[in-house]
Amino acid sequence: MSDSALLPHILDLASVSRHSLPQDARKMAQLSLFDWMVVSLAGADQPLAHIIRDFVMAEGGVPRAAVTGATVRLPARAAALANGTISHALDYDDTHFAYIGHPSVAIFPAALAAAEDMGASADDVVDAFLIGAESACRIGMVLGRDHYDAGFHQTATSGAFGATIAASRLYQLDRAATSAALGLVSTRAAGLKSQFGTMGKPFNAGAAAANGIEAASLAKRGFTASTDAFAGAQSFLAAHHGAAGGSAAIDGWSFDQFFFAAVSHKLHACCHGTHAMIEALLLLLADGAVAVDDLDEIQVYIAPRWQNVCDIKAPETGLEIKFSYVFLAAMALRGVNLAAYESYDDGLCHDADLIELAKRVKVIGDDQIADSAARVDLKRKDGQSRSQSFDLLSSIDPALLGTRLLAKAKALIGDDRANDLWAMTNALEQALASDIAAKLQG
């Protein structure tokens, strides 16, 4: 199968009807909507949020879609740019490991703005998001690891295609127009990982969302573009280090199951590489059999690649704590709420008890352990030990995930707002896109 099979595959995906959507994936999309609203509100007062809002508000325009943290409404494209950027400000949103991208921050802003523009329902937003996110997963898997390793930020690149599919669905584009929109966004999709650590990273998400609105809006008006620009020779895929032959996999991909169902939600406000360890520790703590002061040594086994990423031994700032296995392990053992942004205080770096406990944590690279996994061995002073493994890719019960996302939400935006968003999320069939948007305004 040639790369050019990717275009009809994505166009087929784009037209899957609501009642044919896999329910497990749709449930996860609903939880992602909740989580995206939460991190949007939590990021709405970050410095970059003020800048991007000032920029789009200075441009102004016809009021069609809400801007997070503002009272004004703006054109859909402007709202998508601002809302995508703001929602990725904290880097606390969901991740999909199949393509190593953040689906919600690139695709929800496009889906929501287009839905508001069209007066669509909240369920329409979730459907369009899910199909856009699934498109981003599949396109991202075809682009593959080479693309990511060459320097591209899949949140932005695959995300722009996903945002385009979501917007095309809400703008009710037919197959030919959706194809033109994909062709057009192929010449627009961009974004580099080298922005990590700057405002440029969240901007990548906003740009992807805005690209989706722009491409779908122009295609709706009859703008043409080369569909060869999407896949095949001299296409986006070819020019951007898409994995050779990556699309061979398409043959086995049905629409009965969505890769999106395996999306991973961040439950701790620190580097994703540390989350499997934290989960293992929380499981060990949950059964009540661990008395921290009885411990002699805490052994953490992780994939060796993370040792260059998040193994700072003596963090000196709150930000460095987020990349410190030993310190995070100590905090988890002492019951600190790692979901709360406030927990990562600079002052904690000088806490004698945590420093002492962190020194007893040994981080061991083990190439038998997957990137998404960790194992923790607790060695007690009496010679006994307990061991717990965790893999972020293991499926999690949606009800339990919901409970934990609600706890995260309360830690980030307070009980009242968290409960309010949670109630709406559980009665989405009664809501309009504009109701979702109204919750983001401030």
Added chain:
Amino acid sequence: MSDSALLPHILDLASVSRHSLPQDARKMAQLSLFDWMVVSLAGADQPLAHIIRDFVMAEGGVPRAAVTGATVRLPARAAALANGTISHALDYDDTHFAYIGHPSVAIFPAALAAAEDMGASADDVVDAFLIGAESACRIGMVLGRDHYDAGFHQTATSGAFGATIAASRLYQLDRAATSAALGLVSTRAAGLKSQFGTMGKPFNAGAAAANGIEAASLAKRGFTASTDAFAGAQSFLAAHHGAAGGSAAIDGWSFDQFFFAAVSHKLHACCHGTHAMIEALLLLLADGAVAVDDLDEIQVYIAPRWQNVCDIKAPETGLEIKFSYVFLAAMALRGVNLAAYESYDDGLCHDADLIELAKRVKVIGDDQIADSAARVDLKRKDGQSRSQSFDLLSSIDPALLGTRLLAKAKALIGDDRANDLWAMTNALEQALASDIAAKLQG
């Protein structure tokens, strides 16, 4: 010298003062402004012009900059998107062969919109354009042929950097903010050659211009971005097939001479690959010694690569004529105005005289001839012959070029409008950016 030397080099270039600008290059920039205004007006009624105007006008916004062919004014970024797209609609604008890009259509729209936004002068527009275009040339030369061959459209990619430099200068960004703008646009710059033949190609120019306004505007407000995103490991340059070691050349590049001075203006409304032949024919005709009916054979020697591009032997449409050496040669010999858009009429394909004359034209690939050159040998029936070579890269007297660009303008937009624009171009020091913009409105 490592690739990272490119950033300080471009920042130094960005701060060259008006009185230090090379005068030959500045004169060419002035002619490019005239030519850009002409092709903008000539393209303002094309289908894609209506669509892109409808799109930005539906978004609306604070009136800061004129939109070509409209009476409304819009935010600078929206005007740049529309005006860049519209000005490349006819593909009749200038080309720079050093980086194989169209400088005017990506950079003037950004310079003009930012200048209007700031209430700047017409001279400020030309200065900012020139420095932006020179930046695009130099960045494009470092990106090199690999980048182009991989599928990227340098008008869009290098053009976005040039547009950013032009806008940064007009928005009066300091060195640090200009650096942030370059970092930010590194994550936005995009555009594929596979759009050629669709509305996606002119859109690439508009997107580049809009990217420049966006990056400069955000940087002005304090938005940060990674400057590593521009050059060096995992940068735009590295990820987008930038030629390895291409920046070594920077060592020899001064600011006393600008590559931009060698910009090439399209004087015929057909494929650029045919222009050297046409120029050679016009020189042969100009001396009055050629009687077409005395000719036995017309031999055209060109670089072999063009034989796959513009050597259609029996064109069947006006569009195909633009890619037909033999037919264009016949038209030139019969005195048809090849600068005029109307000359490329479908009906001409059935003109018996032209068909007969075209049959006497022989096109010969010769690998001793440069891509930018051609040689024409006229063989008379009496056995005598005359020969003329032409290279588009050979310098042209600016006064003569001006005369020819004015003739092109008259053919495209009529005598009155052409003379009006020409008068303003020759008294730019008395004009504001808003005066230029007013000429584009309709």
